[in-house]
Amino acid sequence: MSKRIGFVEPPAPIHIELDGEVVEAYEGESVAALLVLHRDGMSRRDRDGDARGLWCNMGTCSECFVRLLEHGRSRRVRACLLEATDGMRIATGSHTQDD
Amino acid sequence: MKKIARRSVEHWTNSDVFLSDIDFLVIGGGLVGAASAWHLASAGTKVWLCEQASPGHGASGQNAGSLHFQIERRFLEREDGVGREGEQTAQLSRLAVQDWRDLERQIGRNLGVHMEGGLMVAHSAQEVRLLETKAAREQAMGLAVETIDRAQVQALAPYLSPDILAANFMADEGHADARIIAPAFADAAQSAGARLLDATRVASLQKRGALFEARLEKGEEIQTVTAAKVLICAGIWSPQIAAMAGLHLPLFPAPLTMNATARTAAFLPYLIQHVGRRLSIKQTAAGNLLIGGGWPSRLHRTGSGFDFSRAPALVPQSLTGNLQTAVETMPVIGEHELLRSWTGITAVTQDQLPVAGEFPSLPGLFCAAGGSAFTLGPTFARLVADQMLERRRDEADALLSVASPARFESLNGFMGR
Amino acid sequence: MTDNAETSYDVLIVGGGPAGQAAALELAAVGARCAVIDEQARPGGQILRQPPVSFAAQNWVDENSYRPLRQQLRVFENQAAIAWLGRRSVIGLQPGPQGHSLTTSGADGLQELSAAHVLIAAGCYDMPYPAPGWTLPGAMGAGAMQTLLKAQGIVTGEPIVFAGTHPLMLLIAAQISRAGGKVAEVAFDRSLATIGKSMIRHCATALRNGSLLGEAGKAMMDLRRAGVPVRFGRPLQEITGADRVTGAVFGEADHPETTPCGSIGLCYGFLPQSDLPRQAGLSVRWSSPSGGWATCHDQWMQSSVEGVWVAGETTGVAGAPIARDEGRIAGLGIAAALGLITNRDATRRAAPFRQSRKAAMRFAAMLDDIAAPKQALDRVAASNTTICRCEKVSASAVRETLGSTTDVNAVKRITRCGMGLCQGRNCEHMLIRMSAAAEGRGLETMKGFTGRFPARPVSIADLLEKPLP
Ligand SMILES: Cc1cc2nc3c(=O)[nH]c(=O)nc-3n(C[C@H](O)[C@H](O)[C@H](O)COP(=O)(O)OP(=O)(O)OC[C@H]3O[C@@H](n4cnc5c(N)ncnc54)[C@H](O)[C@@H]3O)c2cc1C
Ligand SMILES: Cc1cc2nc3c(=O)[nH]c(=O)nc-3n(C[C@H](O)[C@H](O)[C@H](O)COP(=O)(O)OP(=O)(O)OC[C@H]3O[C@@H](n4cnc5c(N)ncnc54)[C@H](O)[C@@H]3O)c2cc1C
Ligand code: FES
Numbered sequence: 005m006s007k008r009i010g011f012v013e014p015p016a017p018i019h020i021e022l023d024g025e026v027v028e029a030y031e032g033e034s035v036a037a038l039l040v041l042h043r044d045g046m047s048r049r050d051r052d053g054d055a056r057g058l059w060c061n062m063g064t065c066s067e068c069f070v071r072l073l074e075h076g077r078s079r080r081v082r083a084c085l086l087e088a089t090d091g092m093r094i095a096t097g098s099h100t101q102d103d
Numbered sequence: 104m105k106k107i108a109r110r111s112v113e114h115w116t117n118s119d120v121f122l123s124d125i126d127f128l129v130i131g132g133g134l135v136g137a138a139s140a141w142h143l144a145s146a147g148t149k150v151w152l153c154e155q156a157s158p159g160h161g162a163s164g165q166n167a168g169s170l171h172f173q174i175e176r177r178f179l180e181r182e183d184g185v186g187r188e189g190e191q192t193a194q195l196s197r198l199a200v201q202d203w204r205d206l207e208r209q210i211g212r213n214l215g216v217h218m219e220g221g222l223m224v225a226h227s228a229q230e231v232r233l234l235e236t237k238a239a240r241e242q243a244m245g246l247a248v249e250t251i252d253r254a255q256v257q258a259l260a261p262y263l264s265p266d267i268l269a270a271n272f273m274a275d276e277g278h279a280d281a282r283i284i285a286p287a288f289a290d291a292a293q294s295a296g297a298r299l300l301d302a303t304r305v306a307s308l309q310k311r312g313a314l315f316e317a318r319l320e321k322g323e324e325i326q327t328v329t330a331a332k333v334l335i336c337a338g339i340w341s342p343q344i345a346a347m348a349g350l351h352l353p354l355f356p357a358p359l360t361m362n363a364t365a366r367t368a369a370f371l372p373y374l375i376q377h378v379g380r381r382l383s384i385k386q387t388a389a390g391n392l393l394i395g396g397g398w399p400s401r402l403h404r405t406g407s408g409f410d411f412s413r414a415p416a417l418v419p420q421s422l423t424g425n426l427q428t429a430v431e432t433m434p435v436i437g438e439h440e441l442l443r444s445w446t447g448i449t450a451v452t453q454d455q456l457p458v459a460g461e462f463p464s465l466p467g468l469f470c471a472a473g474g475s476a477f478t479l480g481p482t483f484a485r486l487v488a489d490q491m492l493e494r495r496r497d498e499a500d501a502l503l504s505v506a507s508p509a510r511f512e513s514l515n516g517f518m519g520r
Numbered sequence: 521m522t523d524n525a526e527t528s529y530d531v532l533i534v535g536g537g538p539a540g541q542a543a544a545l546e547l548a549a550v551g552a553r554c555a556v557i558d559e560q561a562r563p564g565g566q567i568l569r570q571p572p573v574s575f576a577a578q579n580w581v582d583e584n585s586y587r588p589l590r591q592q593l594r595v596f597e598n599q600a601a602i603a604w605l606g607r608r609s610v611i612g613l614q615p616g617p618q619g620h621s622l623t624t625s626g627a628d629g630l631q632e633l634s635a636a637h638v639l640i641a642a643g644c645y646d647m648p649y650p651a652p653g654w655t656l657p658g659a660m661g662a663g664a665m666q667t668l669l670k671a672q673g674i675v676t677g678e679p680i681v682f683a684g685t686h687p688l689m690l691l692i693a694a695q696i697s698r699a700g701g702k703v704a705e706v707a708f709d710r711s712l713a714t715i716g717k718s719m720i721r722h723c724a725t726a727l728r729n730g731s732l733l734g735e736a737g738k739a740m741m742d743l744r745r746a747g748v749p750v751r752f753g754r755p756l757q758e759i760t761g762a763d764r765v766t767g768a769v770f771g772e773a774d775h776p777e778t779t780p781c782g783s784i785g786l787c788y789g790f791l792p793q794s795d796l797p798r799q800a801g802l803s804v805r806w807s808s809p810s811g812g813w814a815t816c817h818d819q820w821m822q823s824s825v826e827g828v829w830v831a832g833e834t835t836g837v838a839g840a841p842i843a844r845d846e847g848r849i850a851g852l853g854i855a856a857a858l859g860l861i862t863n864r865d866a867t868r869r870a871a872p873f874r875q876s877r878k879a880a881m882r883f884a885a886m887l888d889d890i891a892a893p894k895q896a897l898d899r900v901a902a903s904n905t906t907i908c909r910c911e912k913v914s915a916s917a918v919r920e921t922l923g924s925t926t927d928v929n930a931v932k933r934i935t936r937c938g939m940g941l942c943q944g945r946n947c948e949h950m951l952i953r954m955s956a957a958a959e960g961r962g963l964e965t966m967k968g969f970t971g972r973f974p975a976r977p978v979s980i981a982d983l984l985e986k987p988l989p
Contacts, residue, residue, distance in 0.1 A: 059946075061664035063560075066940075102727065158931060283933070
């Protein structure tokens with residue numbers, strides 16, 4: 005299991021929607037961190053159905069792309085560079101047409 | 104090097120030719136060269152395919168991979184573009200359709216050929232009129248092109264913009280995989296007995312008596328080979344090679360831009376082009392959308408000319424212009440990511456027509472370059488190989504007359520040898 | 521630093537790590553208008569990745585060795601003359617109206633910035649080490665685990681295994697253990713005897729850098745106290761699991777030993793970021809021993825293209841103190857090129873930084889020697905592991921193609937290795953190693969993939985002239 009640890013004093017929680025499921029988060033926390041907490045680091049299933057996870061947590065490996073759904077359109081962004089905001093809606097690679 | 108007196112094709116033999124090391128030297132391992140080498144070797148001749156880097160290093164490995172048989176937008180821009188020349192190109196297109204339909208079976212290798220149809224779309228009433236005139240001409244030339252209206256376009260391809268008023272549809276169009284095609288033909292050529300010399304550059308070429316003598320350089324290794332006939336199919340480098348033999352080959356480099364998106368689930372079986380704007384869109388077997396259509400890039404320059412050793416520089420206006428046109432035609436593209444933009448150089452002649460055939464002023468020297476030599480490449484290769492083998496020569500000559508290097512004789516007449 | 525929306529500056533700096541900050545501070549001190557652009561929201565770079573502002577972090581990276589860098593970061597954040605353009609990826613570097621221009625991409629779309637001088641201080645990244653099973657969720661770069669801890673306060677799946685050749689994993693394991701994370705083991709690929717030999721070769725350097733080695737010693741002790749085994753001569757064979765990591769297999773094929781774990785951090789070295797330098801055609805060289813492309817530079821850190829400068833791990837992976845010295849030298853060089861200080865002044869002020877850089881280089885060389893990943897990489901090159909994660913191309917498919925061509929761009933075209941979403945950053949180094957070996961050539965003579973725009977995959981809607989409705 006992944007966990008949050010002590011050195012952080014987080015502010016009041018916010019909520020984001022991850023593949024339709026509402027999860028608790030903190031303002032500014034990275035969506036990759038939420039994938040680690042709620043999906044054991046899994047970011048998608050690839051075209052063979054294999055589970056895949058984030059690798060670099062710094063924007064380089066492209067393993068953490070998710071879809072950010074906003075203003076009636078969707079953009080693919082790197083979860084490790086995406087900061088959570090209240091009400092944000094995310095679809096991971098297991099729930100999109102992306103490969 | 105050992106002289107080999109081995110004859111396999113009798114028609115064109117003469118006593119001098121018996122002394123050549125090989126029958127044919129093919130210069131350039133692009134699609135055209137590799138496919139020609141395959142045809143020549145399959146006829147039982149001794150062929151060397153010489154490539155300065157590796158097969159597919161040039162335009163053949165960088166292009167959009169469109170198999171487009173409708174009259175090209177760039178010809179429609181010309182007043183006279185669809186006259187006699189257009190007619191002959193259409194004839195070559197008809198042959199190319201047949202060739203592509205059977206290529207994978209013939210060479211026994213996957214080339215990623217998909218021929219499920221192509222749409223050339225129009226946004227404005229004026230463009231619709233252009234489509235109609237074009238389709239009428241094409242039908243007269245025996246190309247199966249029909250005009251479909253907005254509702255039919257939407258039914259066929261609901262992902263196209265509702266602003267598209269009409270399209271020309273041709274069921275034979277499609278695409279093939281430019282990544283693998285030249286290596287696949289080179290491989291087939293080798294299986295047929297051709298010898299591939301990769302990382303080997305032709306450094307000089309001249310006619311000595313009835314033979315051609317070429318100097319080949321692989322790093323520090325140098326060897327000389329004599330051949331009965333030579334085929335120059337070195338893409339944009341072809342003029343340099345013709346110059347080695349003392350001939351003009353007026354081909355010009357056209358630096359272009361391509362864009363690829365990340366993979367997405369398959370949804371687009373067609374080739375999409377635009378009648379009034381520079382655009383081509385297709386989806387590869389892997390799922391990437393390839394977006395191009397002839398947007399320029401910028402050649403690097405050296406003290407003495409253009410630098411072909413460096414990929415041309417991206418021109419920002421081409422990038423945004425190309426993507427804007429793509430999104431206006433197919434809005435869903437906006438939701439995908441640009442993964443890579445690349446540039447490549449293709450060869451064009453002043454009259455936009457390809458060059459394929461024998462140089463009248465230097466018999467035995469052939470060339471095949473320029474034009475849309477992906478779509479038409481396998482056909483050029485087949486016909487030029489026929490010419491070189493003196494096999495159905497008259498037929499090949501007639502079919503390639505529009506492309507013959509004879510049209511440069513006015514220039515080559517000045518060249519003493 | 522201030523948030524700023526201008527589009528033209530004297531100097532544009534890519535990267536807000538130790539190198540980028542140091543250069544910006546030198547430049548701001550002499551009145552240059554400069555902006556620092558970074559994909560991260562806050563400055564710090566990889567070594568000081570900061571938590572979100574809303575987190576009130578305590579004891580954040582409080583080890584002694586980080587102190588000078590934290591000090592610099594504080595000064596940087598308080599320097600109002602420096603524009604901070606965070607959350608923006610630089611995707612293009614090309615000639616521009618004032619000399620050079622950068623194309624940047626962020627949540628608000630695309631922006632073109634231009635300047636007479638550009639400094640690339642883009643740092644490095646965890647070597648993507650293709651152990652069999654490395655695509656499973658829970659298998660990560662060790663640095664990724666560390667930044668999840670530093671910047672997010674998160675410990676990945678427990679217990680954690682670290683495997684690799686690079687000693688940084690000792691520090692990372694100790695940080696995680698001290699923070700309350702459970703570490704199962706730290707497994708060094710190479711034997712203690714081999715590592716010892718490297719240290720003896722560099723013994724003068726080892727002695728001079730007692731404090732840094734002390735840090736490693738302290739990490740070992742902390743780990744021992746926490747009951748975490750640190751093992752040597754223990755090559756990783758495979759990462760196991762169905763949908764996520766459940767174990768790490770060590771030992772020889774005939775008697776494997778499995779350590780159960782919830783995640784594994786791989787630490788075989790670091791590769792320089794080289795997308796922008798290669799896209800802009802700067803001269804690069806193979807970076808030994810870890811691999812990747814280091815950008816070449818002169819004594820003022822100017823690259824082969826006038827007005828484009830490089831500093832920090834873009835020039836080769838050598839540690840944060842060197843990154844900072846290089847940033848300062850580049851800052852002074854650019855200041856002189858702008859005419860803000862005299863060449864003599866620049867030379868005088870750069871002297872101490874050159875001195876400390878030189879000394880630190882010896883330590884970096886020792887680390888390189890200790891961490892040499894060659895054996896570990898040769899092992900995976902001979903296996904059937906996936907080397908290209910995005911396109912799922914196996915080492916065996918690459919080996920097969922290498923039989924017909926060793927040109928890496930041709931192998932890429934044929935196998936699709938390097939054609940995926942990571943744009944080649946994950947697999948290129950392996951492909952080059954395998955190709956060099958197949959051809960019997962030295963790595964330093966190899967050519968890599970052609971550098972292309974964009975340096976990061978970017979939404980097409982963001983690239984358009986007219987935004988979508
Ligand atoms: C971006 C782009 C998009 C395109 N899109 C399309 C399309 O959609 N459809 C279409 O039909 N056409 C398209 N084209 C054109 C098409 O790619 C070319 O016409 C075709 O690939 C030419 O093939 P080739 O074999 O003649 O030349 P090339 O593929 O260029 O091959 C020439 C070869 O000669 C080698 N060579 C050069 N000098 C020497 C020497 N001295 N010694 C040995 N070898 C040498 C080179 O290394 C090279 O491999 C496009 C071109 C570009 C650049
Ligand atoms: C994950 C990780 C953790 C590390 N932890 C440690 C450690 O604990 N101790 C240690 O001694 N060393 C550590 N290192 C090595 C460390 O990176 C260096 O010692 C030091 O940070 C290098 O400084 P720099 O300024 O060269 O680069 P960095 O600190 O890496 O800074 C480069 C910055 O550039 C940004 N950037 C890169 N490319 C772009 C782009 N295209 N667009 C916009 N921004 C871009 C990055 O986001 C980054 O913030 C770590 C390395 C990594 C990869
Ligand atoms: S985890 Fe590598 S890009 Fe986000």
